[in-house]
Amino acid sequence: MDTQDVQESENVVRENGSWMPIVLVLLLALGSYLVWNSVSSINRIREALATEVLAQQNDVEKLISSYTDVLLALEMQRRQPGERAWSLLNQSLLSAQEQLGRMRQNYTFERLDGAARAHAFVNPIIEDVTDWLLDGVATYSSQNPIVLELAYRRLYERFEALKGISEETHAVASELIDDQETDLGSFRNTLLLQLLAFISLASVVIFLLYRHRLLQQRIVLGQQRSARRFRDFAAIGADWFWETDADMRLTSDTNFLELEDGSEAVPSSRDHSNGVSLSQRLLPLQKMRERKAFSNYECQLISDDGATRDLSISAWPMFSSKREFIGYRGVGSDITQRKDIERRLEQASADLVQAEAIGRMKAEAALTASEQFLRTTIDSLPQKILILDNERLIVETNRALEQSGNRIEDSSSRWSWKGRKVRAFFQAQPPMEFSEGVVSDLESLVAKLESVTKGKSRAFRVEYATHEGDNRCVYVMRVQPLESANECFALVLIEDVTAARNLAEQDRRLRSELAHAARLSTAGELASGLAHELNQPLTAISHNCDALGLILQSSSQINGEVGGTFAEMIDDLVKESQRAGDIIRSMRQMVQNDCQEFTAVDLNTLVRETLRLTKPEVRENRINVALSLASGLPHVLINPVQVQQVLVNLERNGVEAIVSSDASDRSLHIQTDLMDSRFVRISVADSGPGFSDQIQRNLFASFQSTKENGMGLGLSLSRTIVESHGGKIWLDSTGQPTRICFTLPCVQSQ
Amino acid sequence: MKRTVYIVDDDAAVRTALQRSIQMREFHVETFSSADEFLNRAIVSYPCCLILDVRMPGMSGLDLQDRLSHSESRIPIIFITGHGDIPMSVRTIKKGAVDFLEKPYRVEALMECVDKAMALSEEWQQSAEERKTLLSRYASLTTREQEVLKLLVAGAANASSKDIARDLAISHRTVDDHRARIMSKMQARSLTELSTMSKICRVDS
Numbered sequence: 001m002d003t004q005d006v007q008e009s010e011n012v013v014r015e016n017g018s019w020m021p022i023v024l025v026l027l028l029a030l031g032s033y034l035v036w037n038s039v040s041s042i043n044r045i046r047e048a049l050a051t052e053v054l055a056q057q058n059d060v061e062k063l064i065s066s067y068t069d070v071l072l073a074l075e076m077q078r079r080q081p082g083e084r085a086w087s088l089l090n091q092s093l094l095s096a097q098e099q100l101g102r103m104r105q106n107y108t109f110e111r112l113d114g115a116a117r118a119h120a121f122v123n124p125i126i127e128d129v130t131d132w133l134l135d136g137v138a139t140y141s142s143q144n145p146i147v148l149e150l151a152y153r154r155l156y157e158r159f160e161a162l163k164g165i166s167e168e169t170h171a172v173a174s175e176l177i178d179d180q181e182t183d184l185g186s187f188r189n190t191l192l193l194q195l196l197a198f199i200s201l202a203s204v205v206i207f208l209l210y211r212h213r214l215l216q217q218r219i220v221l222g223q224q225r226s227a228r229r230f231r232d233f234a235a236i237g238a239d240w241f242w243e244t245d246a247d248m249r250l251t252s253d254t255n256f257l258e259l260e261d262g263s264e265a266v267p268s269s270r271d272h273s274n275g276v277s278l279s280q281r282l283l284p285l286q287k288m289r290e291r292k293a294f295s296n297y298e299c300q301l302i303s304d305d306g307a308t309r310d311l312s313i314s315a316w317p318m319f320s321s322k323r324e325f326i327g328y329r330g331v332g333s334d335i336t337q338r339k340d341i342e343r344r345l346e347q348a349s350a351d352l353v354q355a356e357a358i359g360r361m362k363a364e365a366a367l368t369a370s371e372q373f374l375r376t377t378i379d380s381l382p383q384k385i386l387i388l389d390n391e392r393l394i395v396e397t398n399r400a401l402e403q404s405g406n407r408i409e410d411s412s413s414r415w416s417w418k419g420r421k422v423r424a425f426f427q428a429q430p431p432m433e434f435s436e437g438v439v440s441d442l443e444s445l446v447a448k449l450e451s452v453t454k455g456k457s458r459a460f461r462v463e464y465a466t467h468e469g470d471n472r473c474v475y476v477m478r479v480q481p482l483e484s485a486n487e488c489f490a491l492v493l494i495e496d497v498t499a500a501r502n503l504a505e506q507d508r509r510l511r512s513e514l515a516h517a518a519r520l521s522t523a524g525e526l527a528s529g530l531a532h533e534l535n536q537p538l539t540a541i542s543h544n545c546d547a548l549g550l551i552l553q554s555s556s557q558i559n560g561e562v563g564g565t566f567a568e569m570i571d572d573l574v575k576e577s578q579r580a581g582d583i584i585r586s587m588r589q590m591v592q593n594d595c596q597e598f599t600a601v602d603l604n605t606l607v608r609e610t611l612r613l614t615k616p617e618v619r620e621n622r623i624n625v626a627l628s629l630a631s632g633l634p635h636v637l638i639n640p641v642q643v644q645q646v647l648v649n650l651e652r653n654g655v656e657a658i659v660s661s662d663a664s665d666r667s668l669h670i671q672t673d674l675m676d677s678r679f680v681r682i683s684v685a686d687s688g689p690g691f692s693d694q695i696q697r698n699l700f701a702s703f704q705s706t707k708e709n710g711m712g713l714g715l716s717l718s719r720t721i722v723e724s725h726g727g728k729i730w731l732d733s734t735g736q737p738t739r740i741c742f743t744l745p746c747v748q749s750q
Numbered sequence: 751m752k753r754t755v756y757i758v759d760d761d762a763a764v765r766t767a768l769q770r771s772i773q774m775r776e777f778h779v780e781t782f783s784s785a786d787e788f789l790n791r792a793i794v795s796y797p798c799c800l801i802l803d804v805r806m807p808g809m810s811g812l813d814l815q816d817r818l819s820h821s822e823s824r825i826p827i828i829f830i831t832g833h834g835d836i837p838m839s840v841r842t843i844k845k846g847a848v849d850f851l852e853k854p855y856r857v858e859a860l861m862e863c864v865d866k867a868m869a870l871s872e873e874w875q876q877s878a879e880e881r882k883t884l885l886s887r888y889a890s891l892t893t894r895e896q897e898v899l900k901l902l903v904a905g906a907a908n909a910s911s912k913d914i915a916r917d918l919a920i921s922h923r924t925v926d927d928h929r930a931r932i933m934s935k936m937q938a939r940s941l942t943e944l945s946t947m948s949k950i951c952r953v954d955s
Contacts, residue, residue: 531832532833535853535854536761537763538854539768539832540761540764543764543768544767547770547774550771550775574856574857578854578856580854581852
């Protein structure tokens, strides 16, 4: 609406402004013309004047010169009177006359004042001179020299006078010109002043007009700005602006009440020609009857297609300058969304209250259930749990605690440790042996517990052991401060760790056994490497001996007996290096658990051969060896080297036993006999001190050694060997002497 | 021809000792400290055999055995080893070694193996020469004759001239002529002999 007014004023300004430049141009044109005209007039006048004066000057000059000619002619006549002089005189007189005649003609021109003045001044002079001249001419026709002389003098005087007149004329002419100049100058100045005045006036007029236009423009701008401000506020503020007349008919409104598809939401009848009335439903009628302003009146619109919109309308009444009511002016906003949210919020809040009530009931139920669950859990724990308050009374227990210990028998089955003194509880337990720690006896335990409940100590842990019957049980007690409802309690947890400790001990033991075994396997690998290394030199030795033997054979220098001894020695060398190889091989097999080759062997022969190996030690230690070898024994199916190893091991053990005890009876007894149809038995007995009970228990176990540097391998290996043959090895524990027996399988006849 | 024993072992003492032993028994002995050295420097003269240690730094004895089996030279190998590895020993025997001895062994046992190896070597030498002769005889056959020979031995025992003639699209009399010439050039006395010869020459392959 306001935009129209703004537009109008704009138009007005534009229209006003449009003729201004034209006026300006016209003024300028006129002014210029005037100036030009004046200036050119002045110039023309000046020129005319100048020409006039100049012409006058010229004429006078000419006259003077013609008179001068006359004078000259007269002079000539005087000096040399003759024809020539006379004709000259005539000529000059004629020309003077002509000149005079011309001047007379000219000086009838009386246009300007100055010229007339000059004319008036010169004329009589010219008349006078002319008259005189005529006279003079008559005179001069006489040829009387004195008369001529006189005439000449007179003429000369007149000429001088003429010259003087000419000069005066000059002066007068100059004066005239100056006057004219001055006049012109003053005329010009006047003109200029007028022009200046004109220009100033024009400028003032223009300036005023221009200012007027600027003012108008500013007004228009102001209007525009205000219109824009209004528009902006309007856009932000409200969706709908409307004005009515006194009959509540819409005079102007923004097209708010149109839905997106263009349909009208105002349910009233819309008639374009008459203007639209606001629907009654939209207005708070009471207020309007009282012609009062109202704000944020909320109402609902239902459009034709059933969609509802919520509006908030504010309006204030308009009055004319005569205080007549001329209508309402107001704004409206679509608050559908807000109303929608409000309604939903109400609904949600109602739901929430309901949900809260339900939730609370559920929570209570859950709490009860959880308490139950907790109680059951605590009761099912194997650990004994009790809670102390700060007066050393037990406030809570679990089932494990109640069922444990020696409580005072009571007929009532409802007896519980709850409410009893904690000291009493501990005293009812079997005596506790505390291990190193913060608590050393019952008193200090109770004291420490009290300090925890009083908040003076932090959590702690003690270990103690009791003897229950035959067993030694180990317990771990953990105590922790507990805060509940601003009071301090102590939570005590007692755990029976006996089994765990035993397991731990066993574990430790097994680990050490394992380490030992690992060491041994390394030893085995070492042995394997060593074996390989040893094989090389043995091969070399073997070959060298062979070569030696051959050289010996072919050598004729070494005679019979020496040669024979050499041959024997070489033979032995070869055999021994072979043996070394065999030993290495079988030892390696031992470690690798390879399958072995069994051969049928006469055991007694083997025993005798074995004795050779142990001969040095036996002899050195002054030990007697007795043999009781049964005859007619069947061959045994064995690995002879391995069995030899067993025998050597047993014999060596016997020798060492005797040596270490330094017994007086130093004898070793080896026996063979047939145990049953399938096995042959060998036994090795020594007069040593024997084994203690403890050692006997684990005699053949691995890694058991009574010797200082023993690996504890000998008997264990022996057992492995014997058992891999299918036999058995045992300690014949019937008193002295110490006897170890083992069996070997006979060769089964096919 | 002197019989040669090649010894490859990384242990110097063993090498020397072996050399002494074997040289005394009238063999020509050459020793090498590694398989590479043997491959690079040895000039093989037959009959010969090779005493080889299994585990050596660089190329092992087993690798050398593989290498030699793929080469032109056919040398019998006796393995000696300080380790007692049964699977390894089986493997070497399967790959054609004469024997596998564990250190320390009896020298007599080794010498028996050497004798066996030498006999093998001589045998191989002989058959190699035989093969060379046969191949040169085969080369003397013309292309056509070679074709006929192939058909003769490829076919059934009683491959008739008629069948061959049909296959080659020539007359059976021509085939007979070819056949007679083949027999004489190859110096075969029967078809069976011819078949054996062609197998040796590996005609079919």
